[in-house]
Amino acid sequence: MADEVGELSSEFASVRVRIDTDGNGPRLRVEDLRTGHVGFLDPLELETLAWLPEGGLHKLLDPSLHRWRAEDQER
Amino acid sequence: MTSAAATIPWDELIEHDRVHGSLYTDPDVYAAELERIWYRTWxxxxxxxxxxxxxxxxxxxxxxxxxxxxxxxxxxxxxxxxxxxxxxxxxxxxxxxxxxxxxxxxxxxxxxxxxxxxxxxxxxxxxxxxxxxxxxxxxxxxxxxxxxxxxxxFAEDGPTLEEHLGAATDAFDRLVRLSPTGEVELTAGWLQHKCKANWKMLLENETDGYHPQFVHSSIFSVAASGIGDLYGEKSTAVCRDLGNGHTENDLRPEFRRLDQPLGWFGTDPAKVPDYVDQLTAVHGERTREILVDGSPHVMVFPNLFIAEIQLFVIQPTAVDETVQHVTAVQYRGAPDMNRRMLQQTIGSVGPAGFLLADDSEMYERNQRGVQARNPEWLQIKRGTHRERQDENGFTVGDATDEVPQRAIWKHYRSLMEA
Amino acid sequence: MHGATPALDLDLLREVEQFVYREARYQDELQYDAWESLWTDDGVYWVPANGGDTDPTKQVSIMFDNRARIATRIKQLHTGKRHSQTPPSQLRRLVSNVELLPPPEGATFGPAGDVYAGANFLVYESRERGVTLWAGRSEYALRTTDDGLRMAFKKVTLVDSDRPLYTLAFLI
Structure with a gap:
């Protein structure tokens, strides 16, 4: 079960966002519409996002952090 | 810290065919049980x-x-x-x-x-x-x-889970075999039924085949139920010591004699055709035998009771207070059977259940009775003269015998003296 | 869930109050047959567990009796061997906050009535175990018949339905 919140697109990314209730509590389900990859964020994680300082996600936006990385690359 | 268990003379309190009343009332015994059972074994x-x-x-x-x-x-x-x-x-x-x-x-x-x-x-x-x-x-x-x-x-080392379960693994296998997907789901929520009694009053009752005809006669007499006869003097059912404190009322001999698929659940295949079709797709010719044999009635020491279509979890909260958690077994992917198991569960168990309200009354009456100091002992000798070994070497007795209670106390004593 | 109370019909409210007080007296005084006669032929008696918002066709309940099961419950009490009521609980209950309510919205899991009402209760139960207090809310779907009001649906939501409960073998 998932209630649609909506789709958000920019020139760099397109995501569909839903509130998923398959688990023992609600989660935000985020689908990357270009690849179909799905991730979940729970309320405590989302609250943390609300308090992110400017640039707080910059480290995670590094394309080589986990999505595009060489097999032998050090983490 | 001194071990509570080490100060109690277990050999003087637990004999083969009788146990001392203080085992149900003494706070030191309860403390020792937490240490040696609840915070050690699986x-x-x-x-x-x-x-x-x-x-x-x-x-x-x-x-x-x-x-x-x-x-x-x-x-x-x-x-x-x-x-x-x-x-x-x-x-x-x-x-x-x-x-x-x-x-x-x-x-x-x-x-x-x-x-x-x-x-x-x-x-x-x-x-x-x-x-x-x-x-x-x-x-x-x-x-x-x-x-x-x-x-x-809670023990860093010790027997593995499968070693602890031993022969009781068969109960889980038989339970999930009745699900067309081979899986059960505990998704129906829990009833929490509290009683003023020591947890072992519940543990010993779960596989006591002597009580149903007395404690549950009120519901057997007003609702069409064959359960009472399963535990009668003429029943071919047996009770069994599965080892490690695990015990069983094995009703399969009676179900095989009656030879009615789903008879153990008080229904017949025509009432749940989708379920029977699904199960047949998995088990083929063996389906009939599986549906005749039914679901296990096994007490897994110390706290999980597999009761055919229900699961009970025994939780001691004090020496004289216990909470019994219960839910309906649900087979993943079998909605017609699940609806029936849920409604039968609601009728039978929990605080207002046709069966469990009366069992709980007995636990509380036991707890009040055991306060009396004479006689000091509880008798668990029923059927000692007709105990026998089954083909797998397990001790069995007649349907109403106290083989399970002796098995529980034998294992209990070994844990407390370890 | 019920919405706002409709325009007050004092005569009807009075009739409903007398009905729920009478039901309470039958329960307290173990007048099982008189209590059973208050039900319609399709009556449903529901005591949910774990809050009042569960679906009793998917989740366990403390009670979810159709009419046949209500009859079985009464027959079991009449055997005299319903040990959890032998001897019976000594009971007195207070029923208050009786209100006429509009028809409920959404699934109710019981048959419809032509009069809807709600009330709060506090039951004082005395047994050998000790005294147990049971508090909660009853919601009724009532039907007007030639013999007066009858219960088509009674939902009893205990305040502590999500906690461990002692045996509840009397009529709540």
Whole structure:
């Protein structure tokens, strides 16, 4: 079960966002519409996002952090 | 700290065919049981279907201890103690939820759902210390599951879960075999039934084949039920010592004699055609035999009672108070059968159940009766003269005999004297 | 869930109050047959567990009796061998906050009535175990018949339905 919140697109990314209730509590389900990859964020994680300082996600936006990385690359 | 168990003369309290009344009332005995049973052996905690998604958690217990059962993002199941490592507040309050991390409401200490301490507010107050690596949530050191049933043991070392379950693994196999998908789900929620009685009054009653005709005669006489006859003097059913304190009322001899598929559930295949078709697709010609044999009636020491279509979990909360948690077994992917099992469960068990309300009354009457000091002993000698070994070497007795009670106390004594 | 109370019909409210007080007296005084006669032929008696918002066709309940099961419950009490009521609980209950309510919205899991009402209760139960207090709310779907009001549906939501409960073998 998932209630649609909506789709958000920019020139760099397109995501569909839903509130998923398959688990023992609600989660935000985020689908990357270009690849179909799905991730979940729970309320405590989302609250943390609300308090992110400017640039707080910059480290995670590094394309080589986990999505595009060489097999032998050090983490 | 002196061991409570070491000061109690178990050999003077537990004999082969009688046990001393103080075992149900003495707070020192209860303390010894926590130490030697509940905080040492394998104890049933929860089922994988209660945390179906990554980051799901549910609150459970091991005896009086509050436990969080969580599934991490990789799918692994953890049993964490629900106690903040800072100043002992409960970390989780909701009976279930989905979160990758738990934040204590007292001072905001935050732990991952694997138990790791992620951080705390105003961290300059802890300068120079290595709190994060030292103060993760307490955990039940050994976690293992069988057919989706998750057990925990507070002992770092000891028998494996499968060694502990031993012959009782067959009960789980027989239970899930009745599901067309080979899986059960505990998704129907729990009733919590409290009684003023020692937990062993419940443990011993679960496989007591002597009581149904007396305790449950009121419902047998007004509702069409064949259960009473299963435990009659002429019944071909047997009771069995499965080893390690696990015990069984094996009703299969009676069901095979009656030879009615689903007769054990008081119905017939025509009432649940979809279920029977699904099961036939899996088991073919063996389906009929499986449906005749029915579901197990096995007490897994110390706290999980597989009662055909229900699961009971015994939780001691004090020497004279116990909570019995009960839910309906649900077969994954068998909605027609599940509806019936749920409605039969609601009618039979829990605080208002046609059966369990009366069992609980007996537990409480037992607890009041055992306060009397004469006689000092409870008799468990029924059927000692006709005990025998079955083809697999297990001790069995007639349907109404006290083989299970003797088996429970024999194992209990071995644990307390260990 | 019920919405706002409709325009007050004092005569009807009085009739409903007398009905729920009478039901309470039958329950307290173990007048099982008189109590059973207050039900319609399709009556449903529901005591949910774990809050009042569960679906009793998917989740366990403390009680979820159709009419046949209500009859079985009464027959079992009449045997005199319903041990959890032998001897019976000594009971007195207070019923208050009786209100006429509009028809409920959404699934109710019981048959419809032509009069809807709600009331709060506090039951004082004395047994050998000790005294147990049971507090909660009853919601009724009542039907007007030639013999007066009858219960088509009674939902009893205990304040502590999500906690461990002692045996509840009397009529709540």
């Amino acid at each position: 104890v049933y905690v929860g089922h994988v279907s209660e945390v179906p998604e990554p980051n799901d958690y549910v609150l459970k217990s091991i005896g009086p201890q509050p436990v969080i059962m969580s599934r991490d993002k990789q799918g692994e199941i953890h049993l964490l103690l629900n106690r903040c490592t800072h100043r002992a507040n409960l970390v989780c309050d909701a009976p279930k939820g989905n979160s990758s991390a738990f934040r204590c409401p007292y001072h905001g200490w935050t732990f991952s759902n694997t138990g790791k301490l992620l951080g705390y507010p105003f961290n300059s107050g802890y300068a120079g210390t290595a709190l994060k690596s030292e103060l993760g949530l307490g955990r039940v050191p050994r976690v293992a599951s069988y057919q989706g049933f998750v057990f925990g043991s």
